[in-house]
Amino acid sequence: MIKLRPYKKSDAKHIVKWTKDEFAFWQWCAGKYGQYPLNADDMNEFYEELAYSDDVFPMTAFDETDIRGHMIMRFTDTEKKNLRFGFVIVDDTKRGMGYGKEMLLLAIKYAFEILKVERITLGVFDNNPSAYKCYKAVGFQEVQVEGEKYYHILDEEWRCLELELWR
Numbered sequence: 001m002i003k004l005r006p007y008k009k010s011d012a013k014h015i016v017k018w019t020k021d022e023f024a025f026w027q028w029c030a031g032k033y034g035q036y037p038l039n040a041d042d043m044n045e046f047y048e049e050l051a052y053s054d055d056v057f058p059m060t061a062f063d064e065t066d067i068r069g070h071m072i073m074r075f076t077d078t079e080k081k082n083l084r085f086g087f088v089i090v091d092d093t094k095r096g097m098g099y100g101k102e103m104l105l106l107a108i109k110y111a112f113e114i115l116k117v118e119r120i121t122l123g124v125f126d127n128n129p130s131a132y133k134c135y136k137a138v139g140f141q142e143v144q145v146e147g148e149k150y151y152h153i154l155d156e157e158w159r160c161l162e163l164e165l166w167r
Contacts, residue, residue, distance in 0.1 A: 002068055002099060004106045007047065007058035012040035015060075015070045018092045026153045027128045028089050030160075055080075058087075061103040068094055069103040073111060076121070083111050085122040088131070095130070104138045112167050119167070123149070123160045132161065140165045 016038045019025040025036040034042050050056045061069035071088040085107060090100045111117045122140065124131050136142075140163040149160040 002061045002063045002102050002106070004059050004061055004103065004110065007060050007070065009040075009044045009047075011060045011067055011070065012043040014067050014091075015089065016040050016043055018089055020092060023154065024092070026158075027125055027131070029087055030125075030151055030153070032087070059107065061090075061099065061106070067091070068099045071103065071107060073107060073115075075117075080115070081118045083115060083117040083120050085120060088122070100131075100134045101137055104134065108138060108165065117167070120165045122163050124163065125151075126159045126161055135163050138165075 019028055019036070019038065022036040025031075025038065029038075033046050047058050050058070055075040057073040059071055059073065060067050061071075069088075069090040072086045074084050074086065076082045076084050085104070088100070088104070090103070108120060111120050120140075121143075122135065124135060126132070143162045143164050145162050149162070151158045151160060
């Protein structure tokens with residue numbers, strides 16, 4: 001069983017090791033943290049810039065032995081009714097063991113019961129079927145959006161799928 005807590009600077013040294021190659025790095029964060037390879041200082045610097053925001057919540061999933069996952073939650077509207085999940089990642093040595101699903105279910109519960117949001121959204125690249133399957137397993141549904149979103153990554157065009165979950 002895992003729990004969620006606010007991200008700590010000391011978490012970064014673990015999280016940055018979970019993307020073993022550049023492809024996985026881009027699937028995870030679309031380069032928002034900077035360039036590959038990411039180091040702990042870069043990750044912490046990214047979050048320091050957000051430290052004074054009441055709209056962004058970096059979270060870490062952990063169990064009795066170690067940290068298992070990481071994600072952020074951020075409000076996307078001034079009314080704070082819409083929340084976006086991002087940077088969802090699980091320890092690469094523990095994938096396929098249910099940690100991602102468990103972390104997401106905890107975050108969903110927190111979003112709906114504590115933050116009182118009405119809708120949660122997220123994006124996932126269509127070349128990441130395991131993440132897509134995990135999101136669908138916890139209730140997210142794909143949304144058709146006007147003008148599909150593509151990112152030019154590693155000399156390819158990656159399509160980003162939009163998913164949402166309503167209270």
